[in-house]
Amino acid sequence: MKNPFSDLFILDFTHVYSGPYCTMLLADLGARVVKIERPGSGDDTRHYLPFKNGESGYFAYLNRNKESLTLDLKSPEGKRIALELMKKSDVVIENFSAGTMDRLGLGYEAAKAVKDDIIYASISGFGQSGPLCHKAAYDIIAQAMGGLLRLTGFPDQPPVKVGVSIADANAGIHMAFCLMAALYQRDHTGAGQYIDVSMMDTTMSVLENFVMQYTLNGVVPERSGNEHSASAPFDMYETKDDYVAVATGNNTQFSRMQAAMGMDIMSDPRFAENTLRRKNYKELRPILAAWMKEHTTADIVALFDRAAVPVAPVLGIDELVNHPQIRARGMIETQHHPVLGDLEMPGFPAKFSTMQTPVRKAAPLLGEDTDAILSGVLGLDEKTIAALKEKHIVEQHEKG
Amino acid sequence: MKNPFSDLFILDFTHVYSGPYCTMLLADLGARVVKIERPGSGDDTRHYLPFKNGESGYFAYLNRNKESLTLDLKSPEGKRIALELMKKSDVVIENFSAGTMDRLGLGYEAAKAVKDDIIYASISGFGQSGPLCHKAAYDIIAQAMGGLLRLTGFPDQPPVKVGVSIADANAGIHMAFCLMAALYQRDHTGAGQYIDVSMMDTTMSVLENFVMQYTLNGVVPERSGNEHSASAPFDMYETKDDYVAVATGNNTQFSRMQAAMGMDIMSDPRFAENTLRRKNYKELRPILAAWMKEHTTADIVALFDRAAVPVAPVLGIDELVNHPQIRARGMIETQHHPVLGDLEMPGFPAKFSTMQTPVRKAAPLLGEDTDAILSGVLGLDEKTIAALKEKHIVEQHEKG
Numbered sequence: 001m002k003n004p005f006s007d008l009f010i011l012d013f014t015h016v017y018s019g020p021y022c023t024m025l026l027a028d029l030g031a032r033v034v035k036i037e038r039p040g041s042g043d044d045t046r047h048y049l050p051f052k053n054g055e056s057g058y059f060a061y062l063n064r065n066k067e068s069l070t071l072d073l074k075s076p077e078g079k080r081i082a083l084e085l086m087k088k089s090d091v092v093i094e095n096f097s098a099g100t101m102d103r104l105g106l107g108y109e110a111a112k113a114v115k116d117d118i119i120y121a122s123i124s125g126f127g128q129s130g131p132l133c134h135k136a137a138y139d140i141i142a143q144a145m146g147g148l149l150r151l152t153g154f155p156d157q158p159p160v161k162v163g164v165s166i167a168d169a170n171a172g173i174h175m176a177f178c179l180m181a182a183l184y185q186r187d188h189t190g191a192g193q194y195i196d197v198s199m200m201d202t203t204m205s206v207l208e209n210f211v212m213q214y215t216l217n218g219v220v221p222e223r224s225g226n227e228h229s230a231s232a233p234f235d236m237y238e239t240k241d242d243y244v245a246v247a248t249g250n251n252t253q254f255s256r257m258q259a260a261m262g263m264d265i266m267s268d269p270r271f272a273e274n275t276l277r278r279k280n281y282k283e284l285r286p287i288l289a290a291w292m293k294e295h296t297t298a299d300i301v302a303l304f305d306r307a308a309v310p311v312a313p314v315l316g317i318d319e320l321v322n323h324p325q326i327r328a329r330g331m332i333e334t335q336h337h338p339v340l341g342d343l344e345m346p347g348f349p350a351k352f353s354t355m356q357t358p359v360r361k362a363a364p365l366l367g368e369d370t371d372a373i374l375s376g377v378l379g380l381d382e383k384t385i386a387a388l389k390e391k392h393i394v395e396q397h398e399k400g
Numbered sequence: 401m402k403n404p405f406s407d408l409f410i411l412d413f414t415h416v417y418s419g420p421y422c423t424m425l426l427a428d429l430g431a432r433v434v435k436i437e438r439p440g441s442g443d444d445t446r447h448y449l450p451f452k453n454g455e456s457g458y459f460a461y462l463n464r465n466k467e468s469l470t471l472d473l474k475s476p477e478g479k480r481i482a483l484e485l486m487k488k489s490d491v492v493i494e495n496f497s498a499g500t501m502d503r504l505g506l507g508y509e510a511a512k513a514v515k516d517d518i519i520y521a522s523i524s525g526f527g528q529s530g531p532l533c534h535k536a537a538y539d540i541i542a543q544a545m546g547g548l549l550r551l552t553g554f555p556d557q558p559p560v561k562v563g564v565s566i567a568d569a570n571a572g573i574h575m576a577f578c579l580m581a582a583l584y585q586r587d588h589t590g591a592g593q594y595i596d597v598s599m600m601d602t603t604m605s606v607l608e609n610f611v612m613q614y615t616l617n618g619v620v621p622e623r624s625g626n627e628h629s630a631s632a633p634f635d636m637y638e639t640k641d642d643y644v645a646v647a648t649g650n651n652t653q654f655s656r657m658q659a660a661m662g663m664d665i666m667s668d669p670r671f672a673e674n675t676l677r678r679k680n681y682k683e684l685r686p687i688l689a690a691w692m693k694e695h696t697t698a699d700i701v702a703l704f705d706r707a708a709v710p711v712a713p714v715l716g717i718d719e720l721v722n723h724p725q726i727r728a729r730g731m732i733e734t735q736h737h738p739v740l741g742d743l744e745m746p747g748f749p750a751k752f753s754t755m756q757t758p759v760r761k762a763a764p765l766l767g768e769d770t771d772a773i774l775s776g777v778l779g780l781d782e783k784t785i786a787a788l789k790e791k792h793i794v795e796q797h798e799k800g
Contacts (some may be wrong), residue, residue, distance in 0.1 A: 001591065002589070004584065004585055004587075004588030004589060005581075005584075005585075007785055017608060021407060021606075025577065029581055032440070039518050041664070042668075044756055046606065048609065048630050049609065049613065049629060049630065050609065050612050050613045050616045050617045051616075051617075052616050052617065057532065057609065057612035057613070057615070057616035058608075058609040058612060060612070061609065061611070061612050062583075088753070103774045105759055108753075122710065126725055127725075127729055127751070128751075129728060129729060129751075130724070130729050131724050131725060131728060132558075132724075132725040135705065135710075135712045136708065136768045137444055137710060138627070138628075138631075138634065138647040138649065138710050139628075139647075140635075140636070140645050140647050141644075141645055141647055141711070143721075144636070144645040144712035144713065144714045145712045145713075145715055145723075145725075146715075146720070147715050147716070147717055147720040148562070148563065148564065149471065149626075149645065149714050149716075150637070150643075150714045150715060150716055151563030151564060151717075152560065152562055152563035153553070153560055154557065154560060157554065157557060158636065158638065158643060159626075159636065159643060159714055160552065160553055160554060160560060160625055160626055160636075161552075161625075161626050161636070161645075162552055162554035162562050162566070162622050163548065163551030163553070163624070164488070164546070164548065164551060164608045164610060165468050165605050165608050166562070166566065166606060168608075169570075169606035169608070170569075170573070170606075171571070172604075173570070173573050173574055173577060174573055174749055174750060175750070176577045177425065177573060177576045177577040177580060178750045178752070180580030180583075180584060181405075181429055181580055181752075181755070182579060182752065183580075183584055184404065184580060184583055184584060184587070184591035185404055185405075185754070185755055186627060186678075187404075187405060187584070187587055188404030189401055189752050191401065193752055193753040193754040193755065194752070194753035195750060195751070195753075196752075197749070197750045198729070198750040198752065198753070200725060200726070201726075201729060201731050201749050201750070202749045202750075204726065204731060204746055204749070205565060205746050206421075206563050206564060206569035206570075206573075206722060207717075207746075208458075208564045208565050208568075208569070209448065209449065209450065209461065210419060210458065210462070210563075210564060210717055210718060211720070211721060211746050212450050212457035212458060212460070212461050212745060213449065213450045213457070213717070213746035214717045214718055214721055215457070215721060215743065215745065216450045216452050216457035216740065216743065217450045217451075217457075219450065219461050220716050221717055223563050224563070225560055225561075226540065226549075226559075226560055228538075228540070228562045229449060230448050230449065231538075234538065234540060235540075236540070236549070236558065236559065236560075236561070237694075238558065243550075243558060243559060244541075244626075245541055245549065245561075246545040247538040247539075247540050247541055247589075248669070249538065258619050265558075289610035300785075305535065308536060309751035310535075310536045310537060310538050310541050312537075312540075312541045312544035312545045313544065313545075314544045314550045314559055315545055315546075315547050315548050315623075316534075316545065316547070316602065316620050317547055317550075317551075317552050317607075317611060317613070317614045317620050317621055318620045320545075320546070320547040320604060320611070320613055321611060321614055321615060322544075324531050324532075324616060325526055325528070325530045325531060325532040325545075325600060326600070326601075326604065328529060328530035328531060329527055329529060329530050329598070329601060330618075331601050331604060332615070340616065340757075341744045343615065343616065344615035345612060345615065346604055346605055346607075347768060348573055349597070349598040349601050349602045350574060350575070350578045350595060350596065350597045350601070350602075351527070351529075351595070351597075352578070352582065352593055352594070352595055353593040353594035353595075354510075354585070354593040355581070355585055355593065358650070360576050382760040385702070396595065399604075
């Protein structure tokens with residue numbers, strides 16, 4: 001069966017994390033993703049750790065299955081090539097500050113003028129409208145403005161950001177969904193469109209019930225460490241040798257938990273029901289914490305797993321990458337990279353029964369696919385390409 | 401222009417957060433989402449805070465634009481109705497523990513037998529395969545097993561989970577993307593399929609460069625509070641009256657920042673470049689922290705905004721909901737609910753130029769659409785429906 005994604009041509013002006021995560025997912029599905037990079041230095045993440053032999057593992061992970069074309073967008077010839085490529089594109093995607101692509105003459109109107117049904121996608125910190133649309137954002141700024149930073153951390157400690165750039169990733173996956181929705185719409189109506197995703201909006205969108213606590217009851221929720229507002233225990237504890245996460249949502253689970261611990265806690269009327277355990281958790285916690293501190297994480301996990309009590313070790317990255325579940329799911333894939341060698345990286349984050357999502361091609365070296373794209377997609381001849389290279393409108397680095 | 405999503409019929413067996421967030425996005429686009437609920441109590445989140453007049457704002461937010469049918473799936477008639485509805489469905493989605501739908505006789509094979517091109521989507525803690533596939537998960541368990549919990553928090557404090565159930569939301573939005581991809585595939589090939597999304601896999605998928613630090617260099621990264629491994633300052637500080645987040649990624653931004661502060665920091669060779677500022681951040685932080693502590697958050701934000709330095713107040717939920725940017729983007733929508741009254745909630749997290757995504761219908765009361773679905777979709781007559789109600793196979797609550 002032919003893969004219908006292989007007919008999709010995506011012109012990708014994104015850099016760093018949010019956009020590249022989005023287009024990685026589309027490339028994994030089989031779409032042709034042509035990444036436009038700045039001549040000379042390329043995507044910033046080519047210079048982000050981790051490194052080996054001078055190449056970045058950050059870039060290599062997020063840009064597998066893509067092609068690279070360097071293009072000087074500020075030169076008239078570079079801009080013309082970009083517009084020629086837009087003519088052939090199903091999707092254009094960018095994550096510059098709002099207004100940048102318009103100033104380059106490469107915004108939605110310019111793209112639509114050369115390809116009427118183009119789907120044009122912009123990811124930005126605060127969106128393409130509103131008083132803050134031109135404000136610059138990094139992940140921590142979006143976590144702070146989206147309400148997430150203040151909600152994370154222990155109540156007696158300052159707020160702490162999510163340890164990874166989740167505001168970026170979250171905007172990227174929301175855009176991947178929106179792009180597929182727009183492609184569905186185009187297939188059924190013939191119409192393209194513009195999509196505007198903001199990191200502030202998408203962060204607010206995943207705040208569970210916290211916005212509703214305010215709009216419904218006027219309550220301003222505060223951070224609560226590892227605890228949950230509805231259930232107890234739903235927490236992390238120190239063990240004899242590390243930490244353990246434990247969550248029970250009802251009496252059945254808690255009853256199995258106390259049995260596994262060899263204790264009777266529920267006969268105390270303060271702890272007889274989930275709502276009471278939540279209400280009296282200040283008194284319940286020390287009882288559980290003392291027991292956890294006397295046992296190793298491995299022992300607690302084995303014991304609670306046997307009793308079907310939701311439990312987990314707090315995995316470090318080494319334990320995660322080597323975990324039997326991750327390995328059984330094939331979630332770590334190996335791809336040979338010309339500079340980095342055999343490289344292990346996270347695979348596509350879902351399993352389809354009829355669609356393949358392999359890491360089939362290493363991330364491109366800067367400008368690696370310049371000739372293939374200019375000749376194969378735009379039909380430029382060798383002489384024209386050579387002239388463009390001489391003027392540094394495009395640049396092609398040799399394969400290592 | 402007709403909305404092509406209105407032709408999509410989604411049979412939604414999901415509960416709590418991950419699945420309902422996924423189907424909320426599809427319902428917002430215009431798909432018909434029929435939510436199957438347990439007679440008597442319905443989705444657990446009908447009993448999660450916040451409450452008003454006995455109704456849950458948690459449920460009302462995540463289930464707007466959907467219909468509710470109560471159905472006793474353990475009864476033969478309930479199962480038969482579920483299969484009849486699958487015949488009419490484009491998509492079936494569920495987030496029970498792995499194997500539950502199969503045991504009910506409502507798994508993918510059963511669905512495919514009645515609708516050959518069905519798209520069947522399962523969200524679970526650890527996926528449908530591997531040694532942990534039957535292990536129960538709550539959000540904190542998935543954060544712990546996905547590597548996120550250990551990476552979040554201050555280095556001298558225990559790990560802390562992301563304050564909201566991000567492992568749930570993240571699995572849900574990944575599934576929304578996968579569903580649209582499967583619909584695209586179906587449109588182009590005629591084939592349906594099974595989709596398996598796990599909270600552990602999708603959590604690992606958004607760990608930025610942290611997996612690569614280990615697979616490329618054998619480094620096991622640890623949590624680092626509000627700091628970033630590549631840039632400094634990229635941090636949160638205490639101010640005179642609260643906190644502020646500040647991020648500079650290059651010399652231009654830092655130079656503007658020190659000018660705004662009326663200080664010269666970069667002439668100190670330890671702080672002349674971003675890499676040096678990152679390397680010597682232990683010495684740089686106290687200098688910046690002392691200045692921040694002398695100024696209010698509002699003053700710092702105004703000053704840095706004027707200087708185009710990425711900066712943010714650490715917004716509480718009240719400030720977020722009332723923020724001019726959120727309001728200008730229409731990101732808080734009001735929908736009248738029969739019990740809760742006029743209810744403010746987050747809107748669809750993206751803007752399309754040609755597609756509408758309004759909150760057009762309040763979340764259903766338990767079983768509110770029973771008659772409409774049984775009669776309108778399955779063509780059952782009044783007498784048959786009355787008999788089903790008498791046997792509590794279905795239940796319909798009166799509209800308040």
